[in-house]
Amino acid sequence: GAVVSQHPSRVICKSGTSVKIECRSLDFQATTMFWYRQFPKQSLMLMATSNEGSKATYEQGVEKDKFLINHASLTLSTLTVTSAHPEDSSFYICSAIALAGGANEQFFGPGTRLTVL
């Protein structure tokens, strides 16, 4: 199947700093990628839809100025958490849609565990 990678796998930062997370589709081109956030013992919640060459679409309640998304190429989307605070500590997972078995399927990255001290 299609492979999606994320970097870093885990990051610990101080409150007030910014953190960049990369999501790459390794063997296919992804015009659309999605960013999810998962708090402990909770489900995946969609944060935003990242579109190559255009602005991301954010879900209600997600601050676009705090969670900056850039989808500069067909294989790379980045999420930057600006001025991170402890409440931003979470598991961030990206996904991308690729054609598999004749239909579209969503492939997930391995996730990034963010801890803000």
Next chain:
Amino acid sequence: GENVEQHPSTLSVQEGDSAVIKCTYSDSASNYFPWYKQELGKRPQLIIDIRSNVGEKKDQRIAVTLNKTAKHFSLHITETQPEDSAVYFCAAGDTGRRALTFGSGTRLQVQP
């Protein structure tokens, strides 16, 4: 937008028994219903999916049923094994470019 509800939130079964997890969805435009297994700290792994043109799909010990009229779909795991213990999520979406909406998850514990 889409709303997916999942039940139960926790499920404990004896090894060898069957487990059933149920989900309902609200958006009649959804036509793709995947099920994911997630182990602690890992990404969700697709275990089976069903599209709206079929009512049932089976893959070895795992099966999924879909009732489009009632807007609900279920995951059935037979002959459960301890390694089936994990959190299972249902989701609903489409086969186009829409993001998935996930259910709240079911923590399955298979007792040896």
